[in-house]
Amino acid sequence: MTLPTPDTALPHLSDVVPAVLTAMGATGFESRISLPTNISGACVLLIDGLGAELLDTYAADAPVLAGLRGQTLSVGFPSTTAAGLAAVGTGHHSGEHGMVGYTFRLPGTGVMNALSWRPHPSGDDLRATAEPERVQPMATTFERATSSGIAVSVVSGAQFTDSGLTRAVLRGGRYVGVYAIGDLAARVRTAVVDGGFCYGYHADLDLVGHLHGPGSEAWRLQLRQVDRLVESVVEGLPPGGLLAVVADHGMVTTAPADAVDVDADPLLLESVQAIGGEARARHVYVEAGARDDVLAAWRTTLADRAWVVSRDEAIAAGWFGPRVAEEIRPRIGDVVAAARGSSSMVRRTVEPLESSLIGHHGSLTTAEQHVPLLLAYG
Template identity: 40%
Template sequence: MTAPRAGGPAGAPLPVPAYGTDTLADLMPAVARSLGVPLDGTGGASADGAGLVLPAAERVCLLLVDGMGEVALRERSGHAPALRRWRADGPHRVLTAGFPTTTATSMGLLGTGLPPGGHGLVGYEVLDPDRDALLNQLQWDGPVDPRRWQPHTTVFQHLAAAGAPVTRVAPPHFDGSGLTEAALRGGRFVGTPERLEARVDAAAAAVRAAPRGLTYVYWGRLDRTGHGDGVGSWQWGEELGRVDAAVAELSRRLPRGTLLLVTADHGMVDVAAPQRLDLAHEPDLRAGVRHVGGEPRAVQLYTEPGAAPAVAREWGQRLDGVARVLTRAEAVAAGWFGPVEERVTGRIGDVLAVMTGPVAVVDSTRMRPETLRLVGQHGALTDDERLVPLFTALL
């Protein structure tokens, strides 16, 4: 990566997620209210988000399309005629993901109704203080009990306990995975083949089978396409077209009176290879750093005792003009994670480097070659990454 100019960590304030209004943490409490199951704020599921109001319905079907950011969807709307018409003719809102803008964190917001500081899934790779080792919260590659890591009751569990059945439709290997158990537990799981048609079939059948309740559907191929080929690629446009056709088909097959919702967990930006700073060639940036976690666009640094101020200065100088560098205390005080529970504090990096330009930080000494080749990236707080659509249709 071309070296950014020297300087300090100062920079314009980054947007702070407005937890309690129009974020992903507010969506499931609104779904619960739509189904006549208001949350009381006990057990973990937040009763906030009262500003997000959805139509009352006996049945709700929520489709989450991984990686379908609002900005990219608007720019590539020629590939999505059904969603384009929906945007023009029906209710459409823009939600924000939390921080960082990554799947594990967003699934925590969605499933629990809590901000990251409450649910504790505060990044892609974060420190497990008990082991002094990083935990990849997508792969769940450490001996960590997900129900202890995220102990709060999920909204799915609240709904099921209140007599509103929940069905979760996703790839079979999601059933019982660490992330599912931490963030999305509750109700019945239906695994389907990795085909959109199969996902639509299972969703329609689940909605029709229950006179009341929630059907949650996950689709991840758009995200994988963006990572591999870029959100600006023709491949991403083609996959978006398939998603759009599936939404149209689902809307035709759901029973009358069903509330259909379509949203996403984050957006994405393309980062060219020359704009990726490789820590393998940056010894000054490794000084005082014990672990490098987070993600390439929202790096979380776990430092040696007492080294955080010096690490923040070095990273701020090196990334001046392309990133905002600040300490954990500054990020928490700014509200990026919402209120932070004591058990979560140590999982957050001592120093955070959040990209503001089209750059990323990688480490070829430990990342797999296929990871180093990824084009689409997310994690930071640009509009491309943090804004997600919410389409609403009472069929």
């Protein structure tokens, strides 16, 4: 079996914020993306779910975005929101920032949901016992920028103001909670005009893609709203201002015929202690001494629907980046499965809502891995 490996010829999502901050005059960052050095105010705006292939396919629905189309970025594995936001916020790959999945097993805690910061599939808030600053202790890019004297703001949904994920990977700036797309555009414009750095986040394109499928009529109409959002920000860029639009992952439409219900197959559950990840990227945590048997069972059952590897094989293939910190290794499954084509590894008993979705992401296909880097200058 030939394993996919990250495209190291492409810049990584984690490279964007350091490059922008360097262009603003901040010191101590390594810039791997060439930008002008006369930037006086900037925003990195992340559009959840805006894959590069999707944008190229539906460019007619997003003329402003398409007109800014430039470089392509790789997001790394898993191609999911928690990992993508952590890459932006820390400047590192998942093997270092530790957000290795939508859900993953945290030693001493169990399987947790990185977005809700609660046990998976349900349970009480974990912020007091799995303190976000301890789960992800590295200084964020925002903390480092603030130390360099740059005013940093995080402009995102008001409901995420003090969330576990915000505290873990986006801390260090002034949090500006917003409630609607116009609110987001106005706050981003203000931050750039004031000469600071801001990170902005918009979630709705991803939500519509999950519910109706990427490329559906609803998704294309939502893409038009995103295009207008970006146009509104670009119109307000001052001289020396920069807007960098990125995404955390792309998305694929999964086929019901290619779905494997893990909860309904005893062979996939034998000797398994816990399962994390999501439908396109699974972490399988096994009983002591059972790794090889579980690996064989998952490979046989999933066949050509997924790449199924051991933890060591996934790390050696570079799935989690060029370096995996020793303390992060236990968060990665003993067995890791990444979906191929339009397949999915659903859990209809444990994850009924997620299993009902049409659009998914998380795996290593280019549709999920590649996102655009769109640059606009004042």
